[in-house]
Amino acid sequence: MPNQEFRIYYKNRQRYALLILGAILLMIGVGVNLYFEEGELSFILGIGLAYTLIGIYRCYQPYVKVKEGFLWFSSNPFRKIKISEIEKVKQFLDETTLFVNGKETIISDLMMSEADKKRFSEFINGINPI
Numbered sequence: 771m772p773n774q775e776f777r778i779y780y781k782n783r784q785r786y787a788l789l790i791l792g793a794i795l796l797m798i799g800v801g802v803n804l805y806f807e808e809g810e811l812s813f814i815l816g817i818g819l820a821y822t823l824i825g826i827y828r829c830y831q832p833y834v835k836v837k838e839g840f841l842w843f844s845s846n847p848f849r850k851i852k853i854s855e856i857e858k859v860k861q862f863l864d865e866t867t868l869f870v871n872g873k874e875t876i877i878s879d880l881m882m883s884e885a886d887k888k889r890f891s892e893f894i895n896g897i898n899p900i
Contacts, residue, residue, distance in 0.1 A: 774893070777832040778886040789825025796822050833881050834890060841868075849875050859894055866894055 799815025835842040836853070843849040851870050858869040868875045879887045 775837045776835070776889060776893075778834040778882055778890060780828060780833050780881045781883055786825070786829065788821055788828055792818055792821030792823070792825045794818070834877065836893065843875060843877055851875060853897065856897060859897060861894065866890075 795814060795818030797818070799818040802814055831844055832842070833844050839853050841849075841851040841853055841856075843851065851868060855870050856868050857871075860867040860869075864879050866877045866879070868877065877890075879890060882890060
């Protein structure tokens, strides 16, 4: 088992897309609320604020993090896997499937940069030599 710690973030494109979309919707919402006195379309302001907050969260939240013997994976739901409990690893194209206690977690490397893909692949090969 590799004894290393690292973080892999989303690609910049995915990291900033929601942030930019949220900022645009937020500006539209503010403009609509200033134009209409009664705030008829204020839901755009709420949606813009939500997308902005999600974008900020994704900018700073790592996609995959290895620290202190645990693999943290940002997915729905958020996963925390003890590396020593990984029973089996399957790799197919851009997906890595980890089997832990009868549950499987699929990690796609489409969200990673090329350097991060290589680092993650080396880490997985260190866990389960092919």
